[in-house]
Amino acid sequence: xxxxxxxxxxxxxxxxxxxxxxxxxxxxxxxxxxxxxxxxxxxxxxxxxxxxxxxxxxxxxxxxxxxxxxxxxxxxxxxxxxxxxxxxxxxxxxxxxxxxxxxxxxxxxxxxxxxxxxxxxxxxxxxxxxxxxxxxxxxxxxxxxxxxxxxxxxxxxxxxxxxxxxxxxxxxxxxxxxxxxxxxxxxxxxxxxxxxxxxxxxxxxxxxxxxxxxxxxxxxxxxxxxxxxxxxxxxxxxxxxxxxxxxxxxxxxxxxxxxxxxxxxxxxxxxxxxxxxxxxxxxxxxxxxxxxxxxxxxxxxxxxxxxxxxxxxxxxxxxxxxxxxxxxxxxxxxxxxxxxxxxxxxxxxxxxxxxxxxxxxxxxxxxxxxxxxxxxxxxxxxxxxxxxxxxxxxxxxxxxxxxxxxxxxxxxxxxxxxxxxxxxxxxxxxxxxxxxxxxxxxxxxxxxxxxxxxxxxxxxxxxxxxxxxxxxxxxxxxxxxxxxxxxxxxxxxxxxxxxxxxxxxxxxxxxxxxxxxxxxxxxxxxxxxxxxxxxxxxxxxxxxxxxxxxxxxxxxxxxxxxxxxxxxxxxxxxxxxxxxxxxxxxxxxxxxxxxxxxxxxxxxxxxxxxxxxxxxxxxxxxxxxxxxxxxxxxxxxxxxxxxxxxxxxxxxxxxxxxxxxxxxxxxxxxxxxxxxxxxxxxxxxxxxxxxxxxxxxxxxxxxxxxxxxxxxxxxxxxxxxxxxxxxxxxxxxxxxxxxxxxxxxxxxxxxxxxxxxxxxxxxxxxxxxxxxxxxxxxxx
Numbered sequence: 001x002x003x004x005x006x007x008x009x010x011x012x013x014x015x016x017x018x019x020x021x022x023x024x025x026x027x028x029x030x031x032x033x034x035x036x037x038x039x040x041x042x043x044x045x046x047x048x049x050x051x052x053x054x055x056x057x058x059x060x061x062x063x064x065x066x067x068x069x070x071x072x073x074x075x076x077x078x079x080x081x082x083x084x085x086x087x088x089x090x091x092x093x094x095x096x097x098x099x100x101x102x103x104x105x106x107x108x109x110x111x112x113x114x115x116x117x118x119x120x121x122x123x124x125x126x127x128x129x130x131x132x133x134x135x136x137x138x139x140x141x142x143x144x145x146x147x148x149x150x151x152x153x154x155x156x157x158x159x160x161x162x163x164x165x166x167x168x169x170x171x172x173x174x175x176x177x178x179x180x181x182x183x184x185x186x187x188x189x190x191x192x193x194x195x196x197x198x199x200x201x202x203x204x205x206x207x208x209x210x211x212x213x214x215x216x217x218x219x220x221x222x223x224x225x226x227x228x229x230x231x232x233x234x235x236x237x238x239x240x241x242x243x244x245x246x247x248x249x250x251x252x253x254x255x256x257x258x259x260x261x262x263x264x265x266x267x268x269x270x271x272x273x274x275x276x277x278x279x280x281x282x283x284x285x286x287x288x289x290x291x292x293x294x295x296x297x298x299x300x301x302x303x304x305x306x307x308x309x310x311x312x313x314x315x316x317x318x319x320x321x322x323x324x325x326x327x328x329x330x331x332x333x334x335x336x337x338x339x340x341x342x343x344x345x346x347x348x349x350x351x352x353x354x355x356x357x358x359x360x361x362x363x364x365x366x367x368x369x370x371x372x373x374x375x376x377x378x379x380x381x382x383x384x385x386x387x388x389x390x391x392x393x394x395x396x397x398x399x400x401x402x403x404x405x406x407x408x409x410x411x412x413x414x415x416x417x418x419x420x421x422x423x424x425x426x427x428x429x430x431x432x433x434x435x436x437x438x439x440x441x442x443x444x445x446x447x448x449x450x451x452x453x454x455x456x457x458x459x460x461x462x463x464x465x466x467x468x469x470x471x472x473x474x475x476x477x478x479x480x481x482x483x484x485x486x487x488x489x490x491x492x493x494x495x496x497x498x499x500x501x502x503x504x505x506x507x508x509x510x511x512x513x514x515x516x517x518x519x520x521x522x523x524x525x526x527x528x529x530x531x532x533x534x535x536x537x538x539x540x541x542x543x544x545x546x547x548x549x550x551x552x553x554x555x556x557x558x559x560x561x562x563x564x565x566x567x568x569x570x571x572x573x574x575x576x577x578x579x580x581x582x583x584x585x586x587x588x589x590x591x592x593x594x595x596x597x598x599x600x601x602x603x604x605x606x607x608x609x610x611x612x613x614x615x616x617x618x619x620x621x622x623x624x625x626x627x628x629x630x631x632x633x634x635x636x637x638x639x640x641x642x643x644x645x646x647x648x649x650x651x652x653x654x655x656x657x658x659x660x661x662x663x664x665x666x667x668x669x670x671x672x673x674x675x676x677x678x679x680x681x682x683x684x685x686x687x688x689x690x691x692x693x694x695x696x697x698x699x700x701x702x703x704x705x706x707x708x709x710x711x712x713x714x715x716x717x718x719x720x721x722x723x724x725x726x727x728x729x730x731x732x733x734x735x736x737x738x739x740x741x742x743x744x745x746x747x748x749x750x751x752x753x754x755x756x757x758x759x760x761x762x763x764x765x766x767x768x769x770x771x772x773x774x775x776x777x778x779x780x
Contacts, residue, residue: 001021001259001264001267002249002252002255002256002317003316003317003320003321004019004020004021004320005255006362007019007320007321007324013324013325013328014324014327014328014331015331017327017331019320019323019324019327021320022040022059023267023269024036024037024039024040024064026064026066026070026074030073033070033073033074034073034076034077035047037074037077037078038077040059040062041077041081043058059083059347060084060323060327060347060350061083061084061085061086061323061326061347061350061354062074062078062083062084062085062086063085063086063088063316063319063320063323064085064086064087064088065085065087065088065089065104066088066089066195066312067089067090067195068087068089068090068092068094068095068137068138068139069137069195070089071085071087071089071092071095071101071104072094072095072101075101075103075104078103079101079102079103081347081348082102082103082347082348082351083103083347083348084103084105084323084347084348084350084351084354085103085104085105086104086105086106086107086319086322086323086354086369087104087105087106087107087108088107088108088312088315088316088319089108089195089312089315090108090111090139090195090219091106091108091109091110091111091374091377092106092138092139093142094138096371102351103348103351105322105354105355105369106369106371106374107315107318107319107322107367107369108244108311108315108374108377109244109374109375109376109377109378110374110375110376110377111377112146112376113376113377113400113402114143114219114242114377114379115143115146115147115150116150116400116402117242117379117381117400117402117410118147118191118217118242119147119150119151119154119156120400120410121217121240121381121398121400121410121412122151122154122156122189123154123155123156124410124412125426125427126428126430126434127156127188127189127428127429127430128155128156128157128429128430128431128450129156129157129159129186129187129188129189129429129430129431129450130151130156130157130158130159130187130189130190130191130429131158131159131160131161131162131182131185131187131189131190131191132144132147132148132158132160132161132162132190132191132193133161133162133163133164133182133190133191133192133193133194133202134161134162134163134164134192134193134194135163135164135165135193135194135195136163136164136165137194137195139194139195140163140193140194143193144161144193147191147193155449155450156450157431157448157449157450157451159185159186159187159431160181160182160185160187162178162181162182164178164194164202176209178202179202179209179211179235180209182211182214183209183211183213183214186431187214187429188213188214188215188427188428188429189214189215189216189217189427189429190214190215190216190217191216191217191218192216192217192218192219193218193219202235202236209235211235212235212420212421212422213420213422214235214420215238215239215240215419215420215423215427215429216236216239216240217239217240217241217242218236218239218240218241218242219241219242219243220241220242220243220244220310220311220312220382236384237384237385237386237420237421238383238384238385238386238418238419238420238421239383239384240381240382240383240397240417241381241382241383241384241394242379242380242381242400243310243311243379243380243381243382244311244314244377244378244379244380245311245377245378245379245380245399246309246310246311246314247314247361247363247364247365248309248363249309249314249317249361249362249363250362250363252309253298253307256296256297256298256307257296257297257298258296259296259297260274260295260296261274274291274292274295275291277300277304277305278291278292278295280292301391301392302384302392302393302394303386303392306394308394317361318361318367321359321361321367322354322357322359322367322369323350323354325357325359326350326353326354326357327350329353330349330350330353354369355369355370356370357369357370358370358373375403376402376403377402378399378400378401378402378403379399379400379401380396380398380399381396381397381398381399381400381412382394382395382396382397383395383396383397383416383417383418385418395416395418397412397413397414397416397417398410398411398412398413399411414426430450431447431448431450431451431452432450432451432452432453432454433454434466434467435452435454435463435466435467435468436454436466436485437462437463437464437465437466437483437484437485437486438456438457438462438463438483438484438485439454439455439456439457439463439468440454440455440457440463440468440469440470440471441453441454441467441468441469442454442455456484457471457480457484458471459480459647460473460474460479460480460647461473461474461480461484462474462480462481462484462485462486462487463484463485464485464486471484474487475487476643477489477490477643477650478490479647479648488648490643490648490649490650491648491649491650492649492650492652493646493649493650493651493652493720494559494560494561494651494652494653494720494723495557495558495559495720495723495724495727496558496559496560497558497559501724502558502559502724505554505558505724505727505728505731506555506558508731509551509552509554509555509727509731510551512551512731512734512735512738513548513551513552515738516544516547516548516551516738517544517548519544519738519742519746520541520544520545520548522746522749522750523537523540523541523544523745524541526749529749531745531748531749531755532745532749536586536587536590536613538613538614539583539586539587539590539613539614539617540587540742542579542583542614542617543580543583543584543587543737543741544738544742546576546577546579546580546583547580547734547737547738549572549576549579550573550576550577550580550730550734551730551731551734553569553572553573553576553730554573554727554730554731556568556569556572556573557569557573557654557723557726557727557730558723558727560652561639561640561652561653561654562639563638563639565654566636566637566638566639566654566655567632567636567637569637569654570628570631570637570654570656570662570665571628571631571632573730574624574627574628574665574666574668574669575621575624575625575628577669577730577733577734578620578621578623578624578668578669578672579617579620579621580734580737581620581669581672581673581676581703582616582617582620582621582672583617584676584680584696584699584700584737584741585616585620585672585675585676585679586612586613586614586616586617587613587696588676588679588680588696589612589613589616589679590613620672623668624665624668624669627661627664627665627668628665630661631657631658631661631662631664631665634658634661635657635658635661636657637654637655637656637657638654638655638657639652639653639654639655640652640653640654640655641653642718645718646718646720651720653720653722653723666707666711669707670704670707673700673703673704673707674700674704676696676700677697677700677701677704680694680696680697680700681697695740695741695744696740696741698740699736699737699739699740699741702733702736702737702740703733703736703737706729706732706733706736707729707733709729710725710726710729713725714726714729
């Protein structure tokens, strides 16, 4: 009505032509729709096929089809006469098939991105458990396919899918089963998509079954502003609606405020609506007077009448103007225009003009009917609020503009949204509660990806966000905190002197080193006594000196590792220990040679007093030195950082470089120790006053036990404990040699000096040789 009045007032658009209109009702039924179409074509109250009984006021175009199904139903008859039909309903790709529907035109923008906007809304509020209610038709199936695909791509799961038939054949008893099925679903968010016909099913269903716990997301194609349940509550209260953006038409609301039945007495629909809206008495029948003369449409509640122009109303307005512009072009083509009747008799001529129609409406928007030029729809996200006092509001809370750059295409104002009364804060719709930081999702077998369990992150990993599919490793220089939700910097550590363990080991090494020098000084002071001269005192001096260096070498393993200390610690340790063990081997060989030299005619006499023991020390130490030299040349030790042995610590240590060389050095020392042990063990019963082979045997037993225990312990420990184990092994083995070999001698020197005289030595030597001879004589 508004569009036609606007056109008729324009003297330039259709000069000397008055545009009018007829209104016919449509139903969700093929038979009723065909009946209305025949009534329109025949021009009488009764449908008369192939006859047109109206001479004046004949129509040239049809604006109809709130749904694509209605457009298709009307087209089965209207296409026979090539009547142009402009659909004001939502865009449907099926109607774009010009081979099947050459006379149907669409004005609504395309909705291919509607599913993207809805899923963006779900993702924004973390609604991952959503139900779908769609109309059971081709548009519904297309929407279902697209939204399922987008939901799966964004990690949102479909809880259930309810299909509502959009025809009158739907069984009445099934109305009341829909809402209970929806209410029993565990999803709190439901998406509704369809048309006004299929909405009637939910309208009937919600009258007997009230749902307050669900949040609905729908489109403006559904007239969601329906009468509340029992006049107080509605299942669809606080719904979020994706409404197509439209520009405001000038003077439209002013026109609505002036609309009254008395102004349009021939409009029977307006009259009936007015009586219902303003509670006019049933007996009121005066056509020239209104039952509520001071009433206007803007006084009605939102569920009865919305003063704003909906997207479908906007399409109707543009459709009327599109027909007017096509007639305008037809009037300009004077060669085809012979008289006024040609406009009425040949409406099919408008088809060629409508296909390429293009104009600017009064809001300044450029309008196309060509499918190839139709733009993508832009959406306002509205919040429909129905208050208990009967007032209703439609509030814009966001928008979705697919053509805008990413990040600017979607916006939502949470503080403006009024949620369902059931929720005190933003509602949640999830299958499983979110996994907090420190946890990761673990999918449940046989269930959708939205249903999961939360498990603690593995050792060494964290999750610093909610709902992480996989925990992440901390950088090597950081470690997870106790809650495993963030990484903390690791503490740099090493076997420092200030550390209690390091201080204890360092003090022990110094004490033993001082003790070794004291024993060396004691031996030098009593160098002429028999107990010192026995078994070569020079070897004792060498042994004591090498043991002191063994104690001191342990200090190289403590403190912050450097390139110098890493190179020296293993080399000095290996050579000094080799000197000590080879000195013991030389002492043992000296004892054996000394005993054999006492036998008549023995060839061993020439070795006694020679430089053979010193040669043993030099040769053995030289071999170890060569091994260490090769080690340093091929793969020398170097400072390294151990990031994994101790959580929360970066351990500075010396990397051996070549483990083969390391164990080869240890193995060589072990070989010398084993040789000394065997020789000393075989010579333990040789008769001599100060025969120390028994002490050497026991010291080698202690030495070998320490280093045999060291190998598995060293391999099983990590970090600075490895260094501590090696230092402890050095100290304990060195102390074992010192104690087992020299403590008995110190006992004699200091506490039993009477045993340390030549007379006692000669007497004991004679007695032991005599007993030894008797034991091994042929007579015996």
